[in-house]
Amino acid sequence: MENLTRQSINRRLTITLFLTTVGSLVIALGVVGIRETVRNKDSILSRAETLAELTGINTAVALSFLDPMSAAQTLSALSAATSVVAAVIYDESGEEFARYTREDTAFDTPAVAAAGHDFTSDHLDLRRPILFSGAEIGTILIRWDVSEIDDRIMAMLGLAAILAGAAAAIAGLISIWLRGRISNPLAKLVDGTQAIADGDLSTHVEIDSGDEIGLLARTFNSMAESLRQLVSQVNHSVNDVGEVARMLEERGSGLAQIAERQDAATLDTTEAVDQVGESIRGVNEDVENLAESMRETSSSIAEMQASIAEVAGHMDHLSGSIETTSAAVNQVAANANEVVQGVETLNQATGDSTFRLEQLSSSVKRVKANAQASHELSADASQEASRGLEAVQQTITAMGEISSSFHEFESRLRRLSEKSDSIDAILKVIRSVVERTSMLSLNASIIAAQAGEHGKAFSVVAEEVNNLAQSTERATHEIAELIQAVHEDTAAAVMAAEEGASKVEVGVQRSNVAGTVLQVISEKSRHSAERVRDILDASSAQGDDLSSVEQAMSAVNQIVERFGLSARDQLNATTDIASAIESIRQMGLDVRRSTDEQRHGSVLIMNSIIEVSGLIGHIAEATQDQTKSAENIHHALEVFREVTSDTNVSVEAINQMVAMLSERAAKLESEIGRFRTE
């Protein structure tokens, strides 16, 4: 097949030459032959006509005088015309009058026919009228031999065949010559072009001639040289781009890892913060409960104080009553009715007192119960306070962790920011590579255009390079933008982290404050617990006292009853009454003392409670602040997580871009690799 391609120009030229030569020959000979044939016929015809005319004239007289011999004699002169096969003279009636035939020719006289001529393949029959004195007296027929025309045509065809053979030989010789001049150099060029298409740019075509083919060879060689240079340049650039892409890939994966770790740390932090929040809420609840019980205790104590005041009042009243009773008793003797009335009054009074004592007892019981409860609550409060303290400690620890996380995070962000800067530097490198690649592609396009047909394949490559350069440029642009975004996001994250850190600091401080407060609460709770215990004891004592009072009261009641019963009878038993009253008075004094003590104690309790309430208020405030801080931290962490995930996305995008770039660079590398420059 290759041979055919090589020879086709040659063959075409040969065939063209041959066809042209032979064609012209054939046409020329054909035209000439036909003309000759026609002219021959015409000339033959005209000669025959002339001869017939002359012969007719010459034989007219003989015919007119009916002298066939003379006519035959005249006809015999036709022997001089070798082409005349025969001649016949017909008379008026169409009978043969005289004839002539060429030597050695058989001839049957045809019947007479009208004047005119007939051409057959081998003869011409020409008939002319014979005129004499203006009248037609007969017809002459001359038969002319035309086979000579065929002979001529045959001769011509033979000549044409010979000439065609000669033309073929000449065409063959010329084609051999052409092979050397045109086909072989062209074949060399074809091979060279194919080699370049296959990638071997080191091809060089050796054709030394001054004509267009030599020029083509020189142009081809210079084009190959340009291609070599271009391809090696592009190769370098592609290598650079490949390296950059690989670097970017590594960095990108590093970034991705960092982002993951960030995200995990953030998640942990969020959880810790949530836990802190939870414990703070727990503390808050406990504090609320404590406050509630404090309020209850406070109200109970107020009630207690009120009842103590009431008791004190009642005691006063009782003292008063006792005094009155005493006076009255002193006056009992004086006035039995008044005594009876006074006993009645006393009864009533003691009844009231009993009732009041019962109330007091119950209220003291309540106080006791409350004090118990308060004690328990204080104990609880103390416990809670210590638990709160624990929680706060945990919070502080957690805060400390958060703070350290934040700092770590901050430092990581700073490192990330730094890395963005280094990425910036890389981008600059890529941009310069892109510029160079663009220029190269431009050069390549120009050279490709110059190379024309052969450069088509290469211009495709140049275009690809250009495309690569442009997409690289686009990619770097996008990467720059992404990096910028990452920068901004990182800065924002850093800021948020700082904010978070400072908030965490505040939180830590507040937690410390809360710790201190809780500690105080704990202390105070202990104190209050002790106080309450004192109250309890006092209340118990009081209770005892009261019960003893109660007992005494009942005894008094009994006595009074006895007195009342035997008042009428025992009007004189006033000493018992007086002593009883004296003991009552004493007891009253004791009670007074106890109630004073109690009041004092309850005042102290109230103060403690107020203090505790105040502290609880502080705690509530502190826990609220802490809750807010925890929420803020949570929020900040959320934001941070968002930022981190955005960063993640950006990093993903960068990674993808870089991967694409790597791919493209690799592809181009492989395509360029096809071209060898040595």
Next chain:
Amino acid sequence: MVVLLGARRIGWVGGLAALLIATLLLGLATSAPRDEYELKAAFVLNFASLVHWPDSALQEATTLDVAVMADTDPYALIERALDGRSAGGHLVRSRRAVSLDQLGGAHIVFVTRASGVDAADVVSATRGKSVLLIGESRDFARQGGTINFYTEHRRVRFEVNPEAAKEAGLRISSRLLSVARILEN
């Protein structure tokens, strides 16, 4: 000619044969004069085409005058063949001449055998004039006639006396001479 000799054995056949022969001869006899003078008249016409008179004797448009010295019947035939025809571009007129003095003004004189006129007389009568003398007796041409008919092998032939023609101032075409017997003196 079959001559039957002996009368005895022939009888029928002989009589029939004689009758046949007689018819044949009669036919020949009757046809011969018709053919001959028609032919000769046609030949005379031909001669008129092949002979050139001087302008003094015959101009272009002039009628050719043919005097015929013959009996009535042959003349009728001759006249029918000649009169009104054209020859050599001239109209031909024929007339019968019974005496030599009637020959004046004729371009052609045709003397038949039967007329009995002597050739020498005719020659002398037309001496000095351009007259084509045509006869059909044996010595006609030798005696000064221009053309003389004779029969050879049953064919009508003629002989020409070129001297006589020259003396008469007539030019005879070579073509005519080529088919004629030339009389040499």
